[in-house]
Amino acid sequence: xxxGLNRFTTYIDINEYSHDSNLIMNTVLKELxxxxxxxxSFLPEILYMQADNCxxxxxxxxxxxxxxxxxxxxxxKEVHLSFLPVDHTHEEIDAxxxxxxxxxxxxxxxxxxxxxxxxxxxxxxxxxxDIRGWLTPHITLYQGRHHLFISSFQLMxxxxxxxxxxxxx
Numbered sequence: 001x002x003x004g005l006n007r008f009t010t011y012i013d014i015n016e017y018s019h020d021s022n023l024i025m026n027t028v029l030k031e032l033x034x035x036x037x038x039x040x041s042f043l044p045e046i047l048y049m050q051a052d053n054c055x056x057x058x059x060x061x062x063x064x065x066x067x068x069x070x071x072x073x074x075x076x077k078e079v080h081l082s083f084l085p086v087d088h089t090h091e092e093i094d095a096x097x098x099x100x101x102x103x104x105x106x107x108x109x110x111x112x113x114x115x116x117x118x119x120x121x122x123x124x125x126x127x128x129x130d131i132r133g134w135l136t137p138h139i140t141l142y143q144g145r146h147h148l149f150i151s152s153f154q155l156m157x158x159x160x161x162x163x164x165x166x167x168x169x
Contacts, residue, residue, distance in 0.1 A: 002031060003048075005038055008096050010119040014112065017128055021062040024051075026128040028066075032075075045077040053083045065135045096120075 002009065011027050028049070036043050047070065051058035067079040100119060109115035116122045 002035060004044060005035060007121065009034070009121045009123060010100075011123050011125045012116070012119070013125040016126070020056055020132075021058065021060050021066075022130065022132045023125065023128060024057050024063065025066045025131045027125055029129075029131075030123070030125070043075065047076045047079045049079070049081045051081065051083055053085075059083055061139050062132050062135055065139045066131065069135065 009031060011030065013023070017023050032043065032047075049067075051063070053059055063081065067081050070076050070079050103118045107118055109118055116124075
């Protein structure tokens with residue numbers, strides 16, 4: 001869900017790839033590319049991402065390093081990655097999937113193509129990069145982040161270092 005462009009894109013895969021942080025990072029990169037195309041090769045200075053509390057996909061050292069990389073490479077001046085509290089409802093995303101569920105109740109989707117026609121702005125998540133492999137040798141061990149709700153990454157111009165802020169649990 002892209003609030004800046006007021007759009008919902010559905011990225012699907014056919015179980016080609018592990019559902020882990022690498023797939024999530026690739027999906028984020030694809031959405032950032034789509035956004036920059038729609039915005040005339042422009043992206044805002046600050047990226048806000050909200051993710052599930054799933055350690056396998058979102059709440060891990062790879063996602064934190066990915067956010068840091070987006071700042072270090074000057075893609076964004078700041079990246080804010082936040083996680084909803086456990087068992088918190090995802091109202092907007094649930095509403096979007098509710099619309100898909102309604103379509104599936106009224107329409108048959110007997111093939112992948114038929115299913116994709118029922119989804120809003122559907123794209124296949126094919127051809128992914130090994131972002132985790134690229135990041136692994138450069139990751140500083142993050143510890144004590146299991147109660148993390150918000151991480152903010154900013155490049156401090158004076159020290160050329162990344163400042164990570166953490167919200168209290």
